[in-house]
Amino acid sequence: MKLRELTALIPNAVIQGDTEIEITGVSNHSQRVKPGDLFVCISEIPGYQEDRHPYALNAVQAGAAAVVAERPIEVDVPMILVKNSRHALAVLSAHFHRYPSSELKLIGVTGTNGKTTTAHMIEAILRHAGNIAGLMGNIGTRIGDTTFTTDINTQEPPVLQANLRRMVDANCTYAVMEVTSQGIDAGRVLGCDFRTAVFTNITQDHLDYHGTMDNYIAAKGHFFSRLGNRFSADPNACKFAVLNADDQASAVFKQLTAAHILTYGIQTDADVKAEDIRMTAQGTAFRAVTYKGTIEMQMAMVGTFNVYNALAAITTALAEGLTLETIRDGLASLPGVPGRLEIVDEGQPFLVLVDYAHTPDGLDNVLRAVKAFAENKIITVFGCGGDRDRTKRPIMGGISAEYSDYVIVTSDNPRSEDPTRILSDIEEGLREKLYPSDQYVLIENRAAAILHAITMATPGDVVVIAGKGHETYQITTDETIHFDDREVAREAIRERNGSTN
Structure with a gap:
């Protein structure tokens, strides 16, 4: 597809360079650019997405044939200046893939x-x-x-x-x-x-x-x-x-x-x-x-x-x-959805459920549902994400106190934030509910928290591991590591079974 066909879609674009060149794709991620792509420099969303303008040169070095931007950039390929690069990205992508x-x-x-x-x-x-x-x-x-x-x-x-x-x-x-x-x-x-x-x-x-x-x-x-x-x-x-x-x-x-x-x-x-x-x-x-x-x-x-x-x-x-x-x-015909009250079964005499609930309403819904059928204690393991809405943390702590017989507060994608601060924020909600201090514990390491829940569970209990659900990673300050609540819970149950045999 010729660049001129794409630039014609944005009436007020300012075009610099040859528009007869061939475009073979559209991208807004410099590390995913392929030769012949049109690279679109989207603007920043503070705290969530970087400004892509500084990566235009990297994109060109990776083979980008032209660049769309909101401000002039020194590159040796055609450049198209637009008022709103996010809008342009949507327009160009839809057209390139033929609507x-x-x-x-x-x-x-x-x-x-x-x-x-x-x-x-x-x-x-x-x-x-x-x-x-x-x-x-x-x-x-x-x-x-x-x-x-x-x-x-x-x-x-x-x-x-x-x-x-x-x-x-x-x-x-x-x-x-x-x-x-x-x-x-x-x-x-x-x-x-x-x-x-x-x-x-x-x-x-x-x-x-x-x-x-x-x-x-x-x-x-x-x-x-x-x-x-x-x-x-x-x-x-x-x-x-x-x-x-x-x-x-x-x-x-x-x-x-x-x-x-x-x-x-x-x-x-x-x-x-x-x-x-x-x-x-x-x-x-x-x-x-x-x-x-x-x-x-x-x-x-x-x-x-x-x-x-x-x-x-x-x-x-x-x-x-x-x-x-x-x-x-x-x-x-639908047996369930991964990470949504998903059962982890290794033959243990108690129920282990993994759920994506990571909001106050989500946690309330899940624990309320479990309360309706739980025959014995409810042991809840959960945390809150770092660099995200702090106000919901004590609220979720209070919700866990309302429905649980024992609460284990742990990490859930702490990102760049101090995990102990996140756990402390959640603990405020438990204290506000006057939840007994011997009925909850703060364990920063999520794997250790899950193991603690599995180890203490008795026949008829329900262990609810909330927050990550289907996710298979844990985001910390320095890295993103593989972490799957279902895998960790399964291994903890096997370890428990092995220790009791």
Whole structure:
């Protein structure tokens, strides 16, 4: 593709150099540049993403054929000056990959908690109905039966658009994508033609990024306002906003979108409701009362929060014209989601669960669900991330005190922050709840903390290891190391079993 074809997409760009050169890719990461790429220098997001302008020379040395930037840079390749390089990156990436979202029914799921599980539920239902569906999110990207990991949840435009194109080429008819507030704010999903936007919930998180809850809600709101402002008699051209009727933020999103609104809930009147909810340690059953009829649903996951996730998936599937019977069978076919109340079983006489809960609401949901079926003590292991919202730490400490019989506070991606300070912040919440000092311990080393929990567990106990879920790394000041809660827990159980044999 000629550079001039790409530069023509940005009307107010100032072009310096030959635009007849060939461009073979788009990148915004200097270490991933390939010969012939157009390198886009995105601007800084303080504390989260570096300014890429200083890396333009590195990109050129790696083979970049041209550079897009917001300010002049001394490079010996054509340079395109733009007002907003993030917007330009999205425009250029979508065009280079031939607007793949226009060839898919693209479903985006946003919210503080439940994005991953809801996306997996939607994908499972669509696949059960005979569709080929792609999936992008926290656990990685799945195209057909092939899954590969990604470094961030909502991917940067060059990667995101390339993956959507791969889905089209693999004959996918649907793509289901998790959409984060940071991804929306940073312009990563600009140019994605979403058919359906799904909202799970909003609770305290990412305030280190957004500053206030109002800003956080506003970022989510952009997702719904960008669904478009037109109607069509073609059912394939319809747009849907699937909203949680029990979350007050839905009222904001209703006002922002021109899409058809479908609601779901438990407490409030909605288009899709759950009644007669029954839970056991093995799963959950409920009656789905919908605008298309009523049917019994069964799933392998537990917790009221997962009922909400299921309702969001059911509502999305109904918008696609699927029958309630197909939706029921598709939901039942999903055995679980990695790192979401995932069982670690080595034959031990107690239950070990690993979950991604890393927000106050997430931890509350998980521990509340466990409390409903736990036969004996609940032992909770968790921490909070460094260089992130400090205000949620004592809140999460208080939540752990409310539901747990014993709490082990530990590290969870401390990054550049002193781990002992993070643990101390969490401990404040335990003390505020007057939680007995002999019922909790601070263990900075996460592996040691997990081992401590496994060692002290007795028959019938439930050990909940929260915060990392599917993640396979631990980020410290100096390095990122391999760390998987499930692997560590499994090894701890084996060590315990060996010591008792």
